Amino acid sequence: MVTSALTDARTAAEAVVDPEMPMLTLADLGVLRGVETAADGTVVVTLTPTYSGCPALDEMRHDLRRALHEAGHERVEVRTTFSPPWSTDWISDAGRRKLAEAGVAPPDRLGPRPAGGPVPLTLHAPSRVVACPQCGAADTEETSRFGPTACTALRRCRSCGEPFEHVKEI
Template identity: 70%
Template structure:
């Protein structure tokens, strides 16, 4: 059997391999694009420890992400792959890369703006309707309406453009 040690696979190679794994719910994005891939370490030959942070603690796709990372790294020659989940600090849409934001828009999903809070610690509770705004990914218009706070996944809302009349999803700011 070929191991990571035998082939000279290094930590930067393990990271490169892990960065190819796509998100199961947003397959146009890699876990790195989404900002979910936090860390990749190779503490000893053939062993890889990957740390991921789900988009929210109850994310139903986390088990699929873990399985895809494990399979991809094993296929690349790593004999001992461990995928850890870190919830602190919590994931934020600010971690989505510029490339990830472009890919979302190219696939008809309005990328999130900057998260409404950036301080550490508890998130302040504010009552009232959310102030979400999204440009239409089809025509670029600012004239859009939220049709539903939730779409195909909890992290997206369903909107419609008043200019081109096209419906689209918007990844919510978290």
């Protein structure tokens, strides 16, 4: 009984979509850190922001509370945690596929980052290949490192001419 309520709460929380990239659920984006039930039956959801100043965090909390209320959970608490920091590596394979299908280039997987020592500065544009999500061509260029949301950069395909967003790696 308790287990099924928890499973049900998890399903409801995982289905909530990101307010800025609605092709992704919060589970796809990798910002849901946990869904638990407390002893008194309160559903406790733990979220982590993508960027420190992500303005969507408040909307995510609101949407999670509403989705869980609609699924019959009266007492809901949404907690936030900053550690460990979110990375684009947390975006699921399903999430990457959905981004590409929506015309947004998914991020590369960065893997474990070297620890310690100064962060190196590269003065020439990174040579990373970001394929065009429309035509698949590799010949694309960055038009702006910063885009309409904190997570995205703007790029343009030199082959088909289409501009597109790229979820930039952090």
